[in-house]
Amino acid sequence: MKDLVIVGAGGFARETAAAATAAGWQVLGFVDDDPALHGTTRSELPVLGGVDSVTDLDAAVVVCVGNPRNYTARRSIVERLDLPAARYATVVHPAAELGAGSLVGPGTVLLAGTVLTADVTVGSHVAVMPHAVLTHDDKVADHVTIASGVRLGGSATVRAGAYLGSGALIREGVTVGERALVGMGSVVLHDIPPGEVWAGNPARPLRRKLS
Structure with missing residues (x-):
C-alpha cells in the first residue's frame, strides 16, 4: 500500500479516492479549504484540514478540483502548492x-x-x-x-x-x-x-x- 492524500473533497475527489483504492493506494483522506468540512468524513474518509496542510503530510498527493464553471482551479492549486513532481501520484x-x-x-x-x-x-x-x-x-x-x-x-x-x-x-x-x-x-x-x-x-x- 502507498499512502495518498487527495486535494479537494467534491465529486471528482471522491471518484478518485475510489479509483485509487482499487489501484492499491492507501487513501488517508482529503484536504480542502472549506473549514466547514474539516473534521468531517466524505465517502467514509476524513477531511484532514486545509489544502496547504499537504506539505506536512508524508504521503503522495493528487489535486482533484475543478468543474466547468471553474476549470482552472486545479492548475491554480498546483501552482500554489509548488510541490516537486515526485510528490504527485498518477x-x-x-x-x-x-x-x-x-x-x-x-x-x-x-x-x-x-x-x-x-x-x-x-x-x-x-x-x-x-x-x-x-x-x-x-x-x-x-x-x-x-x-x-x-x-x-x-x-x-x-x-x-x-x-x-x-x-x-x-x-x-x-x-x-x-x-x-x-x-x-x-x-x-x-x-x-x-x-x-x-x-x-x-x-x-x-x-x-x-x-
Missing part, C-alpha cells in the same frame, strides 16, 4: 486501458473505462473521466479536463488547461486551444482557438472566455 483505475507507447504524467487521474489506444501522451494534472477514449498519437497537455464519454480522433491535440464536456467528439488531427471549453455533446470538426467556448453539432464558437 492514479489509474484498474479498469482503464493503456496501449503500447502511451505515457501519463504525474498528478493525472484516469477513471474506469478510460482507453488510451496507442502512443497517446497525457500530461500532468489531467483529469480523465469514465469511458473517455483517446486514440493513436493524441497529445493532451497539462491541466486538461476530459469529461465522461469524450472521444478524440487520432493525432488530435488538446492544449493546456482546456475543458472537453461530456460526450464531446473531436475529429482526428484537430487542435483544441489552451483554456478553450468544448460544450457537452459537441462535434468538433475544426481547430478551436485558445480561450474560446464552442458548442453544437457541428461545434461553433459561442464566445471568448471572460477570465
Whole structure:
C-alpha cells in the first residue's frame, strides 16, 4: 500500500479516492479549504484540514478540483502548492486501458473505462473521466479536463488547461486551444482557438472566455 492524500473533497475527489483504492493506494483522506468540512468524513474518509496542510503530510498527493464553471482551479492549486513532481501520484483505475507507447504524467487521474489506444501522451494534472477514449498519437497537455464519454480522433491535440464536456467528439488531427471549453455533446470538426467556448453539432464558437 502507498499512502495518498487527495486535494479537494467534491465529486471528482471522491471518484478518485475510489479509483485509487482499487489501484492499491492507501487513501488517508482529503484536504480542502472549506473549514466547514474539516473534521468531517466524505465517502467514509476524513477531511484532514486545509489544502496547504499537504506539505506536512508524508504521503503522495493528487489535486482533484475543478468543474466547468471553474476549470482552472486545479492548475491554480498546483501552482500554489509548488510541490516537486515526485510528490504527485498518477492514479489509474484498474479498469482503464493503456496501449503500447502511451505515457501519463504525474498528478493525472484516469477513471474506469478510460482507453488510451496507442502512443497517446497525457500530461500532468489531467483529469480523465469514465469511458473517455483517446486514440493513436493524441497529445493532451497539462491541466486538461476530459469529461465522461469524450472521444478524440487520432493525432488530435488538446492544449493546456482546456475543458472537453461530456460526450464531446473531436475529429482526428484537430487542435483544441489552451483554456478553450468544448460544450457537452459537441462535434468538433475544426481547430478551436485558445480561450474560446464552442458548442453544437457541428461545434461553433459561442464566445471568448471572460477570465
